[in-house]
Amino acid sequence: MNKTLISLTIVAFATINQVKAQTDHIEHKVTLQQKSTKELKDIERAKAWLAHSVEDDLNKANGLAENTNEEAEGGRKQIYADKYIAYKNDAFEVGMEGKMTLKAFQKKWSKDFDCQYAGIGFGCLVPISDYGLIKVSRCIFTKKVGLTYVFETTITDTDAKIGYKRDIKVVPSGKAYLIEDVLEYN
Numbered sequence: 001m002n003k004t005l006i007s008l009t010i011v012a013f014a015t016i017n018q019v020k021a022q023t024d025h026i027e028h029k030v031t032l033q034q035k036s037t038k039e040l041k042d043i044e045r046a047k048a049w050l051a052h053s054v055e056d057d058l059n060k061a062n063g064l065a066e067n068t069n070e071e072a073e074g075g076r077k078q079i080y081a082d083k084y085i086a087y088k089n090d091a092f093e094v095g096m097e098g099k100m101t102l103k104a105f106q107k108k109w110s111k112d113f114d115c116q117y118a119g120i121g122f123g124c125l126v127p128i129s130d131y132g133l134i135k136v137s138r139c140i141f142t143k144k145v146g147l148t149y150v151f152e153t154t155i156t157d158t159d160a161k162i163g164y165k166r167d168i169k170v171v172p173s174g175k176a177y178l179i180e181d182v183l184e185y186n
Contacts, residue, residue, distance in 0.1 A: 043141045046149045046170050049177050051136040053079045054155060054168075058125060058134040080124065081171065081178040083112065088182075091118040117167075119184035125155055125166065127184070132159020147171050148180055 057079050080088075087109050093099040100108070106115045123129060138154035148171050154163045167183040 039144075043144075043149060046172075046177055047139050047141060047151060050151055050153070050168060050170055050179075051139050053077075053177075053179075054125060054136050054153075055134055058131070058155075062131060062134075079179055081173075081180045084178075084180055084182070087113055087118070088124055091115075091120050092123060094120045113181055114183060117183035117185060119182070122184070125182060126157065126164055127186075128157075131157045134158070137163060142167070149177075 057077075090100055090105055090109065094102050094105045102120065105118075105120075109115055109118075119127060126134065135156050135158055136153060137156040138152065140152045142150045142152050144150070148169050151168050151170070153166045153168050155166060156163045165185040167185075168179060169181040170177040171180045
């Protein structure tokens with residue numbers, strides 16, 4: 001009789017532990033789904049911001065879209081991180097008379113950026129200054145590193161029918177995002 005009671009007690013404890021483990025697994029799965037849903041919304045929000053901001057910024061800069069009164073008075077919306085602006089300005093001026101050499105540029109920026117894809121001698125996002133209407137024709141999330149979202153992007157000059165392949169890194173900033181880095185492949 002004692003053996004039967006002990007056996008029943010062991011079976012009861014095993015059953016209780018199994019039910020608790022299943023409950024914990026279900027609660028963990030629900031938490032992961034909620035986290036995944038929030039993460040997917042964040043990715044979609046970053047993607048929409050990136051596509052809109054790139055098109056808006058480049059088309060307004062080229063006179064192909066209207067500036068608001070505030071923008072016309074010099075109050076342009078910032079879409080680039082300050083560090084990226086400094087890096088890109090240096091990349092643009094590499095090799096110009098009295099400016100930084102390629103070697104000095106790489107030494108200064110190689111810890112923070114992949115200088116191989118800096119777009120040396122070119123402006124932000126597109127390599128020419130006389131471009132047509134810009135559209136983001138491709139914007140695919142590839143990964144998240146820390147707070148940074150990375151998107152494989154193609155920026156298309158619709159007039160010249162040229163696509164510029166870019167990996168663009170964006171980071172949350174207040175209610176929007178900032179472009180933290182752009183890897184320029186062509």
